[in-house]
Each structure stands twice: as C-alpha cells, then as structure tokens.
Amino acid sequence: MPLPQQLREESDFDQLPHNIPVSATIADIEEKKGFIDYFAFVIEVKTKGGSKYFIYRRYREFFNLHQILESKYSPEDPDKPGPNTCVLPSLPGKVFIGNKKEIAESRIPELNTYMKRLLGMPVLLLDEALRMFFYQTDQDNQHQPRALRRLRPPTRKVKTVKPKMDLFSSPRAEVMFDFRGNDKAELNLKRGEVIFLLQRVNADWLEGTVNNQTGIFPQSFVKIIKPLPESDSGGESEGHCYSCLRCFLLTPSGVDTRDVCVQEDLTIQPTHKDLLSRMRNVFKEDDIALNYRDQEGDLIRILDDEDVQLMIKESRRRQGEVKRPVNQFPWELHVTMTSDLSVYNVEA
Structure with a gap:
C-alpha cells in the first residue's frame, strides 16, 4: 500500500518523522525592497519533534504551492475523491490593486487557516513540495527577525x-x-x-x-x-539567600576592598569570562586581570576556566585556616591592571 494512502487511512501520527511540520502561524509581515517592493509573511513553523523555526514566504509562493498540490491531489470530481486525492482548502485569491501592506495584513487570517488545514491532512504531510515550502532554508536561518508582533502576549502590567x-x-x-x-x-x-x-x-x-x-x-x-528554572513563575524566589564574594582591586595608590552580593550557591564554579565581566562592572575598569593568592601568599594570575577551578580547589583545601561568614565564598578575587606585573614575585 502506498505510504500516503496508508497514512491517510490509519492517521497514525507516530509513524511520521520528527522533522515533519505540524503547525504554522504567521507571526508578522516584513517589507522587502528591491526592484519591486513586496511584503513577506514571517511564519513560525513547529515540527512533530517539538522544534520551532521561522520561514519567510511571499504570497506567490503560497500560490505556486497550491497549484502544485492541485495538480497532484485534486480529484476531477470533488464529490468522488480517489485513494490518493483530497479536496484542498481554499487559498485567498490574487489582488492586483490596493495598498500592499493592507493586502498582506488582510490575508493573514485566511493564510493561517489555509496552512492549518493543509497540515491537518495526513495525505499531504510527506509531499515533497509541501515539505520544501515549510523547510527552513539557509536564507531563512540567516534572516534577522523583527518584532513578531502577532506572537506577542496581550498588553499586561x-x-x-x-x-x-x-x-x-x-x-x-x-x-x-x-x-x-x-x-x-x-x-x-x-x-x-x-x-x-x-x-x-x-x-x-x-x-x-x-x-x-x-x-x-x-x-x-x-x-x-x-535559562530560567522550569518551575520559576516569575522574578526572584522569596527568601533566596545571597552569597558574598570578597574582592580586592590592587593599585599603586592602595587597595579597594569590596564585598559583592551574588544570587548563587557557595558551591558554584563561575566561568573566567563571567568573573571578568563582573569585576569590570564592580570596579569600573576594563583593562584588568584576575588573580588569587596561593598557599605562600603569592598572586597567581587567572587566565581561563581551568585556573578558576584550581583557585577553588586551593581555597577549599585551606578553608579551615580563615574564618569567614557562612554565606561568604571560600575563595577571593584579587584584581590588578593587566599591564601591572610588579605585583608578582616573578614577571611572566
């Protein structure tokens, strides 16, 4: 039995591939300028496997698709569809006069209904023309998105x-x-x-x-x-405890000591990039380097995530030597200017 017929008769959703499009909604329209100005429909496509992506299609691409599907599936007698035929949904007709933006906007409800009905017909889901229409091309993928206003939630406080x-x-x-x-x-x-x-x-x-x-x-x-925690219903969790990070800015004029509050567990291992961004924000200096003190008290420059891991491991080994508040990280950051090598015992 041909696969399209089998799908139609059994309506077995489970046998479809995961990349099959199962729903499509117009999120917005975008004006395209060139030799001829036109409006493209920004369409959010969802697949059986749960992925989502955007494609950009003109009305004429809808029209071409419809003609291809009609030639393949429309029965000669609409009242007597054959085993591999079906009655296609109606496509809004061509409009030759009028404001292009207004025409595009007016077509959105009908095109949404058209796509919903197409993707609800199992006999069509494996059709090559349909799959290519809803396939995300490289050009679609590289396109810069706009506001997607029609996916926006209602105005809220x-x-x-x-x-x-x-x-x-x-x-x-x-x-x-x-x-x-x-x-x-x-x-x-x-x-x-x-x-x-x-x-x-x-x-x-x-x-x-x-x-x-x-x-x-x-x-x-x-x-x-x-990402947001799956259980997060919005904003900060009530009663969440803040941890304290002690950091020092070492300059020729002295030491600037700060205690920075962070919303994170004491066991966190941040990345070097995030620590550097945070310290730049705290001390309002861009050209800085991060350091920690080893067991002998010498400064060790932190260059990457592996150095961060070594700093944390070293601090945990010496955790009992220094008394700290229960909410303070066992490691401390020593911030220096990148070009200042005088703070090290040996220049690198």
Whole structure:
C-alpha cells in the first residue's frame, strides 16, 4: 500500500518523522525592497519533534504551492475523491490593486487557516513540495527577525521592581539583534547587551530587566545563556539567600576592598569570562586581570576556566585556616591592571 494512502487511512501520527511540520502561524509581515517592493509573511513553523523555526514566504509562493498540490491531489470530481486525492482548502485569491501592506495584513487570517488545514491532512504531510515550502532554508536561518508582533502576549502590567541580579549566577540572555519596543510594556534592546530573565510570558515572549528597565521582549531576539528554572513563575524566589564574594582591586595608590552580593550557591564554579565581566562592572575598569593568592601568599594570575577551578580547589583545601561568614565564598578575587606585573614575585 502506498505510504500516503496508508497514512491517510490509519492517521497514525507516530509513524511520521520528527522533522515533519505540524503547525504554522504567521507571526508578522516584513517589507522587502528591491526592484519591486513586496511584503513577506514571517511564519513560525513547529515540527512533530517539538522544534520551532521561522520561514519567510511571499504570497506567490503560497500560490505556486497550491497549484502544485492541485495538480497532484485534486480529484476531477470533488464529490468522488480517489485513494490518493483530497479536496484542498481554499487559498485567498490574487489582488492586483490596493495598498500592499493592507493586502498582506488582510490575508493573514485566511493564510493561517489555509496552512492549518493543509497540515491537518495526513495525505499531504510527506509531499515533497509541501515539505520544501515549510523547510527552513539557509536564507531563512540567516534572516534577522523583527518584532513578531502577532506572537506577542496581550498588553499586561509589568513589574517595576529592580531585581538584584548577577552576571555569573542569574538566568540571563545575550541580545543578538536590536529591538525597539512598541509600547511601555516592551523593552528596547541593543545587540550585545545582557538581559536578566524574570519569567516566561508565553512560548515566544520573555520578561526581563536591562538598563534598570523591566519589560517584555521576543525570545527570537536573544540567545539564552542561562535559562530560567522550569518551575520559576516569575522574578526572584522569596527568601533566596545571597552569597558574598570578597574582592580586592590592587593599585599603586592602595587597595579597594569590596564585598559583592551574588544570587548563587557557595558551591558554584563561575566561568573566567563571567568573573571578568563582573569585576569590570564592580570596579569600573576594563583593562584588568584576575588573580588569587596561593598557599605562600603569592598572586597567581587567572587566565581561563581551568585556573578558576584550581583557585577553588586551593581555597577549599585551606578553608579551615580563615574564618569567614557562612554565606561568604571560600575563595577571593584579587584584581590588578593587566599591564601591572610588579605585583608578582616573578614577571611572566
């Protein structure tokens, strides 16, 4: 028995490959400028395996797909479909006159219904033309996302609290693309910024804090560095204890000592990159190096994550030698200027 027929008769969802698209929703429209200006539909595709991605399609690509499917599957007599035929859903017709943006916007509900019905027909799910239409090409993957307004949650009251966050302990994300909020509920983001995550609003939008502002933003604009706990319902956990990190800035004019509060367990092993970012923020100096003191009291420069691990191992060995508060890390950071080698016994 041919596979499409078998799928249609058994409707056995389990036998489908995991990369088969099972739903598609238009998230936004984007204007494309060239020799001819046009609007493309930004479509979020979800697969049977649970993955999600965006594709960008013009109306004429919908039209071409529909023509191909009609030639393959439409029965000569709609009232008597054959074993490998089906009645296709209606596609909104071509419009030759009018504002292009308004035409594109008006087509969204009908195209959403069209895609939903197409992907609900098992006889079509393994069709090569359909799969290629919903396949994410390299061009789709490299495309910079926009606001995806139609996936945005309804306007809601946003918290105004400023959570105490830390670069190497809190759920956070890096902004990959500039984003300009559409109203007060949405954050303005710049590429390269680190945003602290408070909670998930829906499948596509998150709430977070950046530059002392709290609001919502589309997840497609960021890369998650440390995800939110699955059980996190939003913001800081009540009663969470802060740990204390003692750090020193060594300069020719003296020593600047700081106790930095971090929202993390004492057993954490941060990365060298996160520690360096944190110390730059604490001491407002960019050209710095991180160090720790060995058993003889000499400064040892920290260059990578392996050195961080050695520092922590060394501090745990000597944990009983120094009395510290119960919430203070057993290791301390000594920050120096990168070019200052005079603090070491032997120049490297």
